[in-house]
Amino acid sequence: MGPQLTEILDIKYPIIMAPMFLVSNVAMVKEAMEEGIAGCIPALNYRTLPELQEAIKELKVAKPQGGSFGFNLIVNKSNVKYKEQLALLCEEGCDFIITSLGSPEETIREAHKYGIKVFCDVTDLAYAKKVTELGADAVIAVNNQAGGHRGEMSPEQLIKEIKANCNIPVISAGGVGTKAHVDEMFKYGAAGVSVGSPFIASQEAGVTQEYKQACVDYGKKDIVMTEKISGTPCTVINTPYVQKIGTKATWLETVLNKNKKLKKWVKMLRFYLGMKATENAALKATYKTVWVAGPSIEYTHEILPVKNIVRRLTR
Structure with a gap:
């Protein structure tokens, strides 16, 4: 069976509020943690390092017993702030980092020194195998129902394929809008789910x-x-x-x-x-x-x- 997301992050429900560019913010993550799920914010939602640092500090203060928060890092060359963002997250501390678009090797190595878990976005088995070898704590399996940059495979196909070939927890991303969908992903073998789009129309979201x-x-x-x-x-x-x-x-x-x-x-x-x-x-x-x-x-x-x-x- 392997560890479930509730154990990995010490949360009540196996759900991460997914990091969404420009949408996710501290207010949303605080509410998510209060309700027993984890929350994640893209580091790029903050223009400057002091702003990112402020957000981390605020979440640390607000974090309830059994709460969990993380940040999403774009780990390829298009993100010129990547190295300093990673250093700041390690220094200040958070529960997990989700990596996207690039090799997570350095992030995994550095974050693990500080006891921070690293989950890596993957859209296929080949990449899931790579990040497993690099020591990722879980994969975020981005399927063809996800919002934003999505994968090609159906949730069932992607979860089952990774489960059969990698000994690493699979967090499914995409296609979850109700509790029935959460249960469905578990049936396929997921250890948890990452949910984004349903939270855009939240009162706390900072968009128009x-x-x-x-x-x-x-x-x-x-x-x-x-x-x-x-x-x-x-x-x-x-x-x-x-x-x-x-x-x-x-x-x-x-x-x-x-x-x-x-x-x-x-x-x-x-x-x-x-x-x-x-x-x-x-x-x-x-x-x-x-x-x-x-x-x-x-x-x-x-x-x-x-x-x-x-x-x-x-x-």
Whole structure:
């Protein structure tokens, strides 16, 4: 059976509130911990190191008995702040780090010196095997129901394949909007779940009312993949604006992405511009809205406090 997420993080329910770019914040994670689940915030949600440090300190003070919080690190070259963010997380302390987009080798090595657990985003078995060898404490298996950058495989297929070939707990990410979905992932062999999109329409989320309302008004059938945000396909709500600009990369973007010399720079530029566009959509009410979300917004019927959303997933 292996250890369950409740044991690994010493929490009541085997759920992590997933780190969401620009959405996740301290207020949401405090509520999540109070309700007996873990919470995670992307380190990149903080512009500066002092701001990140402030968030860690605040969460440490607010952490209840049996609470757990972590941060998400982009561990590839597009994140120029990665090394200093990692050093700060180790110095200040948190319960876990989730790594994305790159090799987690250094993060695992450094975090383990401080007793911090490391979970790694994976979308296939080959990568799951790699991070298992590097000593990851668990994998976050990102399936084809996830919001944002998602995998290709169904939850069942991905969980079962990793379980059969790696001796490491599998935390399933994607496609969870109700308690029945949580139970389903356990049936497939998951040790826990990571849930993001249902929390966008929470009162504590720091995004615009329009973004939250879109998660209420739109559903599963309105989620489309776009290459416009970061060059890598990403799931967004199919608003009139998204329909207008289209979801495919332009011919120029395609040519530049194929050019070996320029590719790295184009990727960094796309990443930067994509983050800017997402930031404007999330934090400013404009008609130019590209809102990232996954199909599990199907179960979002109103904007609620985080605690009510946790209860929907646990009771």
